[in-house]
Amino acid sequence: MASNSPNKGLEIWQALVPITAVRVFPKGARLFQQGCPAEGVYVVEQGEVRVFLSSRKRAKPFEIAGPGAVLGLSESVSGHDYKVTAEAADQTRVSYIERQKLMAFLRDHCDICMEIVRLLSEDLHALYHRFRTLNEATAGGRKKSTRNVN
Numbered sequence: 001m002a003s004n005s006p007n008k009g010l011e012i013w014q015a016l017v018p019i020t021a022v023r024v025f026p027k028g029a030r031l032f033q034q035g036c037p038a039e040g041v042y043v044v045e046q047g048e049v050r051v052f053l054s055s056r057k058r059a060k061p062f063e064i065a066g067p068g069a070v071l072g073l074s075e076s077v078s079g080h081d082y083k084v085t086a087e088a089a090d091q092t093r094v095s096y097i098e099r100q101k102l103m104a105f106l107r108d109h110c111d112i113c114m115e116i117v118r119l120l121s122e123d124l125h126a127l128y129h130r131f132r133t134l135n136e137a138t139a140g141g142r143k144k145s146t147r148n149v150n
Contacts, residue, residue, distance in 0.1 A: 012115045013043055013070075013095070019105055020095040025088040031071065034085040038075035040098045044068065047092030051084050064089065074120055076102055 022045070025031060031042050034054045042049075049065040062084055065071060075082050076099045106113040 012112055012119070015109070015112050016097055016102070016105065017095075019101040020097050023094050023096045025092045025094070027088055027090045029088045031086040031088065031092075031094065032082045034083060035081050038072055038078075038080060038082055038099060040096055041073050041076045041102060042071040042086065043095040043097075044071070045093045045095055048089040049092055049094075050087045050089045052087075053084055059085065070119075073116070074123065077106075077116065077120065 020043075023042075025047075031049060032039070044065055044067050046067060049069065049071065051062045051065055051071065052059040053062055054060075065086070071086050071094075072082060074080075076097075079099075106116065
């Protein structure tokens with residue numbers, strides 16, 4: 001989690017400790033499934049989680065999430081279904097925050113809510129960058145757009 005203040009991201013998750021539960025997943029266990037309703041947020045404490053996009057034909061690797069990674073935040077805040085599937089790559093311990101508890105907490109703590117908005121914005125910009133990099137790599141000789149996305 002990148003931030004202007006190195007401890008700011010850590011402060012956010014420490015503020016949420018009272019509403020978290022520790023969960024341990026064995027290797028191969030699913031934390032959540034793409035297309036299912038978002039039930040909560042997972043903060044990886046120990047181990048690694050494979051994150052992938054499912055299609056009709058097969059699963060496409062998206063990333064490997066390690067300690068400190070936050071999974072399911074945007075879906076939990078928006079109330080949308082999970083956009084990816086997350087599976088424990090090895091025995092993995094996470095801090096889990098149930099969606100309803102998170103939303104109630106954020107309603108009562110506007111400062112933490114704004115920090116969550118900032119983190120989601122950083123995630124969005126990272127995805128824009130990743131998309132642009134992939135797009136440039138596959139564009140070859142095609143003409144590039146000069147239109148700004150954000």
